[in-house]
Amino acid sequence: MNVHEFMTTRLEFVDGGASVYEAIEKMVDKRIRSLVVRFSGKDDGYGVITARDVVFRVLAKGINPQKMKVAEIASKPLITITQDADLTEASGLMQKSNVARLFVSDGQRLVGLVSLMDVMRAMLIMRARGKYVL
């Protein structure tokens, strides 16, 4: 089973120049744990801001999220994987990089996101398929 089958194709973005508070609002409304950060200016790449970043680096420290910009706590570059990679590669990369999600790229394009939960679900399905040859 490869990454393409289990990724989410819907990505949510936020601008690097937006406040962390706006990012939080988006995460809450869409019920997701991470956002892809679009950097303005010369930096053409993407970054990511996650719930962990928001909690550990802003809220828990008592910093006002409205006063902080997304670009200040976003991580980059994105850790990516290709569509036809398999689950073992994905889980190995997550473990090595100590992240809970990988971004799926097709060349330079971002086509999706595969999370730890996605990998877990896919592995459960592989287990269920087990010895049954289809």
Add this chain to the structure above:
Amino acid sequence: MWKLLGGVFLGWSLGANDSANVFGTGVATGLVKYGTAVLLTAAFVLLGAVLEGPKCMGTLSELSRLGALEAFHCTLAAAVTMTALTALAIPASASQAIVGAVIGIGLFYGSADFSKLYKIISCWVFTPVCGIIAAYLFHRVLRYILEKTVVTLTYRNLLYYWGILVFGCYGAYSLGANNVANVTGVYVGSGQLSAETAALIGGISIALGVLTYSRKVMMTVGKGIAPLDPFSALVVVLATAFTLHVFTQIGVPVSSSQAIVGAVVGVGLVGDLRTVSSKMLAKIAVSWVLTPLSAGGLTYLIIALIK
């Protein structure tokens, strides 16, 4: 000869009432056709009566010395008691009725031997207990074996079907072996019949009762125990049959209804103590006391009236 009719009547009502304890579940859940169940029960009851029935015959005659006429009075009184209790919807045990009758006569004529009664009564008390223990053990052991061996859907299905049939036959066999003494045992005591002949005649009368009048009871009793899953139903029948068989070896006729109630409780204990209703336990306790007392009392009255 006509005096034997009392026994035949008693046997017939026993067959009609108790056969439900054997195949009741099977018939009420549609597993076994009524006709098949009845034929098998009748055949195996007769077989059990003839092969091992004589083992219990001695017990009744030890209670009190009986002449030919008294033997008739006993069986008649017991049969009437059974019928009356059944009509009042009180569970009636033939074993307890006949013992009550014999003691009744014994008291009347002063020839009762109470020392033998203790053995009998303790066996009655132990019947449901044995049912509980047997059912619990069989359930655990068989469940364990089953999970290791018969797993697939088809085989399980086949096993349950044949299991109900085979254990049902065993149940009928044990019923005949254990209870035929209730029916014609008194005639052996009075010297009218040999144990073997008594067993044969008793067996036939029980079989007749099964064949002719057991439908209604089979349907209602079966439905009461039917909520059990098929495996538990199997275990209940097996445990009941086993209990009856054990007491046959001991030589004392006991109540199949009490055995089956114990078995159902035993199976309930495997799952959860909550499935064992205190109502059921109370019912057992009450029958222990009520049935022989009422049977005995009624019999005493009847004998007194006849005289």
Add this chain to the structure above:
Amino acid sequence: MFFEKAFRHGKKERKVIENIRSHLSLLRTACYTLETALEKRDRNLLGEVINLENEADVKRREILSNIYDGAFLPYLRPDLCKFVEIVDSIFDFLEETAYCYLEAEIPPEMGDECLRVAFFNRQMSEMLLITFQALVDGEDLREKTLAIRIYEKKIDDIKNYLTKDLRAVPVENFWNGLYLSNFLSSLTRISDVIEDASDHLQIISVSIR
């Protein structure tokens, strides 16, 4: 008389099992055909889906009559029949989806997600077949039913997106809008019913233990 019944008994049950297995295979084929039809935009394949629904109906009747001919213990029969009926209703939704697709115009921006749903439907139908086989083999069904639930939730998520996006689609013609809406609704219902079917297999599994 009894021994004859014994051997015949095993045979009847095996026949029912074989037939249910081919019924489920038909389901997988139908889901696969729908998926391919959406992928290649092939209208002929959609007709094939409808044919398969008819074939499945015939199979269903055969299974039901086999069961009531005396296969399996009486207390198992209603559950087995219910399972077959549930599977049959999946075919009805497949047929409905095919019809609506023929009539409606699917906006291109939704095409990929619809294809993903059809893809997952096919995976689910395969898993259903696996679950049934596991039931017959006497295995624990937990992992298989969990797998089916995972798929169903995945499809549910996509359905949420699709429903939101649908509101933004311009509809010039009421009927086109209706067919589009019906297409999406029946396409996403398929997974719900497959989940129902697998839950029912779990019920059967528990009752035979």
